[in-house]
Amino acid sequence: MVTPVLEAVGLGKRFGRRWALSGVELSVPAGRVVGLVGPNGAGKSTLMQLACGLVAPTEGRIRVHGSEPGTRPEQLARVGYVAQDTPVYPDLTVAEHLRLGARLNPRWDAALADRRLERAELDPRQKAGRLSGGQRAQLALTVAAAKRPDLLILDEPAAALDPLARHAFLDHLMESVTELGATAVLSSHALPDVARVCDHLVVLARGRVQLCGDVEPLIAQHVRVTGRPADFDALPSEAVVLARTEQGDGRATALVRTVRPLPADGPWSVAAPDLEELVLAHLACAERPGGKGRSSARPEARR
């Protein structure tokens, strides 16, 4: 069996009395670009910090390349992490960041770092404290990529960037991932960005995984159904209505999860949803009383 790059079993993390994550089960195969999405406070950063070994689980386990994160230097060398707000050393120049990276990382690829700097049009003599948000993000990505990691973890790396800079940054990210042959986990609130670059999705809400898997099969398991309210009563019993919106013309549109295609002769019309609709429907479902995120074992209710 091929070892997943990232695996979590019954993973939980509590800060004081509050559970940031609970009962997380994940298995991310190699080579995927994973979009980690969810509302503020869902537990995305906590999951990424657990994957880097920066915090330890309260319960369950997390494995990166089959071993406990952050415990061995060889394992640390295989993971590149860009924390939220892409921190840099403000008094060091861009070139000094690369020299530091070279000294600290056994697999450092100086040629890759130089290529990335040039591509991002970063001046090696510039102090990092004077870089714009976008340039800082590019520097942080360059340092992380030049480690030649097998797993690249990026916590909202493009959050502060304008749409053009974000586009360019994501292009650079995809180039790096392809060049490295790496797996990437990217948290983001920008669902169009996730749809553009990610082929695997993890939706977190209230500290729990609401949905995970490769994007294409996930989309194939969902359908957007439009019809009159009575039409929805004719849906097969295994079909789960995740979210429903009234259209104002007596009809409603619902996002439905179903294991089998709906009968072609039904009274409704159907269309394939996009990734954004899918995520929003699962988040709405998690928020509803009795929804997946509000079970009696919801993280903040646990002791």
Ligand SMILES: Nc1ncnc2c1ncn2[C@@H]1O[C@H](COP(=O)(O)OP(=O)(O)OP(=O)(O)O)[C@@H](O)[C@H]1O
């Ligand atoms: N070091 C900490 N000490 C105490 N509570 C924490 C700590 N880190 C995270 N939390 C709590 O854990 C929960 C999850 O936080 P986390 O930062 O993982 O969410 P997030 O999904 O990354 O949110 P955002 O999208 O706002 O960045 C929140 O309730 C947060 O307050």
